[in-house]
Amino acid sequence: MWFFKFLFTEAARLLRSAEGRRLLWLAIQYGGKPRNQLTDVTFGRFQFRVPDALSFMWQFREIFVDEFYRFYTTQQQPVIFDCGTNVGTSIAYFHQQYPRARIVAFEADEPISQILQDNLRRNQITGVEVVTKAVWTNENGIMFGSDQADSASIYSLTDQKLVPSVRLRDYLLRETRIDMLKMDIEGAETAVLTDCRDALAHVQNMFVEFHAYLDHPQTLAEVIQVLETSGFRYYINTSQYRHAPLVNHRYRGNDSMDLQLNIFAYRN
Template identity: 65%
Template sequence: MWLFKYLFTNLYRAVQTPNGRRLLWLFFRYAGRPRHQSGLIPFINYRFQVPDALSFVWQFKEIFADESYRFTTTAAHPIILDCGANIGTSLAYFRQTYPTARILAFEADPAIGEVLAKNLRDNNIPDIEIINKAVWVDENGLDFGTGEADAASMFSDTGRRRVPSVRLRDYLLRETRVDMLKIDIEGAETAVLTDCRDALAHVQNLFVEFHAYIGHQQTLGEVIQVLESSGFRYYMDSNQGRTRPLVNHRYRGNDIMDLQLNIFAYRP
């Protein structure tokens, strides 16, 4: 049994839960599709328009199978801010898991924002405020590249344009308590968190997807310093799993990013 678990750890974990088994089916059915082609994918009780099947399957793994965004709260109406809501997979999870929550969703990419709104509307996922603007340190707009699939960012050169922005700090200061703050904004996280340093005291749970882009300074230390000075405990994980990192400086030939981390922060 232990040898089986060692050799087939991911498969062993997946078959233990309904969503784990759904993940295996999604991998089998959709992961081999040509990249960056839009289509409809049914899952659980939903049917989502997705711009890239493989990216969606990984989203389902992280959000529904692993439940990476689950948190505990005693609030009758939790406050959730989802920065980088993409096509709405995380919003479906939040609404399903926390049905009485007040949810604000931010998405910078105009085209993805349209898909997001359609997915929520077509799947009857109610009462979510969508702000189709980039989360940033001011309201002056942000130069933003669309990238491919879920790779849109301020560092992308593809389809580059200026998009409207909001200052996240202002939204945080309007609330007396934020139960969950999710930040997946493809490279803007360090600047945004630094700007929000004095507005995090009432944030109970925080998820940050940290990115380091090749040719740009790595700023993980700045993010960790903000978390520590704000009184969070944190846990970090990487979905890259790079072997021989002192020799292999790229993740599967990625010429854009050389580090991506999931950071989970919470009040002790």
């Protein structure tokens, strides 16, 4: 099974931290669950319902073990924009690290947003405004393909339908300071960031998950240009590794995507 390989290759590193040990226990408990099946999981003091246990464990690793969303702030009530919230694993982390934060959570997939809101109520997480709309460049709606796990996107052809949208730029300009802007919007990030390029001056930290889909241009240079002209420093990594990448052009054997990067942007 997949999690036995995971355990043997990662166990030594993970055992050194409490959250790493918790991930190992989650893998033992839920690693054998069928894909795309509603599952109740417990991690720390949180109890969540998730639509896919394997996707949740990857989220937990990035968010709680590797702390992709950790940032420094002196603000008593930091403002966090979470674009592409999914079921709320990121919200649980933000609430744990920054208990007085004011969070605006955007989730385009209506069934996933309902699970998100149920998880927030179940865990008594307050201070979160949930916007069940896609983050985009206008308010005219956008064609959006659903997915049972965590990869629904504007490029997915599965159950594609028109969903309501918001112009993120308008939300950004309503604030005087945004301590963290997290953006995991499955391919819409280039268009949205380009539209917001004149509205990022008061954003202090940013996480962008960059995606490149097959049969669509790779637009990493556009994203980096927005960050550089907005005065950010940045660091880029990827969770994928390819053997013989000049002949192996797929992201983890993915049939729709050939590149995914994590971009961490911050101000000195």
